[in-house]
Amino acid sequence: MQYDEGELDRRELLVSFIRDYGDDLKRIAYLYLNDLAESEDIVQEVLIKSYHQLDSFRHESSYKTWLIRMTINLCKDHKKRWSVRNIFYKQEAPEVRDHKLTETDYIQKESSNEIMQQLARLAPKHKEVLILYYYEELTMQEISDVLQINHNTVKSRLLRGKQALKEKLERREDHG
């Protein structure tokens, strides 16, 4: 297939996006949705969309910020849509059937799954801030840029989100 110069540049950029950010974006989507299949769809859509929108990208933020923002927004849209797949078919992270797992390891793994599940059940505005802060390790300012919200709003959502997650986990622990 013949490409013109502009198209070559875009393809090179796409390759760099896939290489540098692909994994991260997929993980962010997974943390948001707690669904591997959906996270694959989301990250594909993000990368394809970014390729087509490169011409209109205004460089007001970095590529990374832009891609993470797109991922979060698509995850939000996905959640809003009424999807039969979410009801009847929900694939979780692949279980590692390791018979050598000790009880401690097993409990720790279960606990991690629990956190992921509870995280996915948080309100979107808390969930996205927690993911970007604790997983992506962005600063408050960077989170503010990604989500295009006020710095103080980031702070308050982070505090409330953390509190909400804590309460959910404690409730689960109390009920055994």
Add this chain to the structure above:
Amino acid sequence: MDEFDRRLSNEMKKGTEGISLSEQEKQQIHRQINRTSFKNKKRGVIIWTVAAAAVALFIVLVLPMLQEQMPNEQSAAYHVEDLEGISLSIEEAAVHDNGEIAYFVEINNDTSGTIREGTLSISYDLLLPNGFEENPFKQSEMVPGDIYPRSKTRLKFAVDPTVFKEERIDLSGISMELIGYWNKLEPQARFQVGQSTSVVSSDGSSN
């Protein structure tokens, strides 16, 4: 960061270990983009082809209409004022024994152009209860030769009034018409000048 914060961070990272973009997924992305690019190019070509065809069709259909509506002044060979110097008059009328009336008509070309291929027509106006009407039946004679600017020509015209129904016509009301070309023998130069001897006076009676 407190204990919970550290736990949260570690758990998120542990929970996403092993999650990465597979080769298959990367290939799928490139395939999708290739497909979309090809589709967009194809669509682009089709859209441009249809648009060009529509414009061409529009031009082919509308251009003749626009040309028809273009003001005639640009292609007219003369203005109305140019012909004001043309006049027709009956110099003499003689009745022959056979009932024929011979009219001697003077055509005066007091214009700056030449009258070419002229045809003179004469008819008697139709009598109406309260006036006159132009008679569609006329007798015509070709004007021999051209009538040059600022010159006159005399034409003998024989009319047989018996072809008309006497009670229907006004023998004193003669209408004359000169049709010809002014200067050039082309459609735009064709003209028509008429004159009638039926004059309605201010009191309504005719002369």
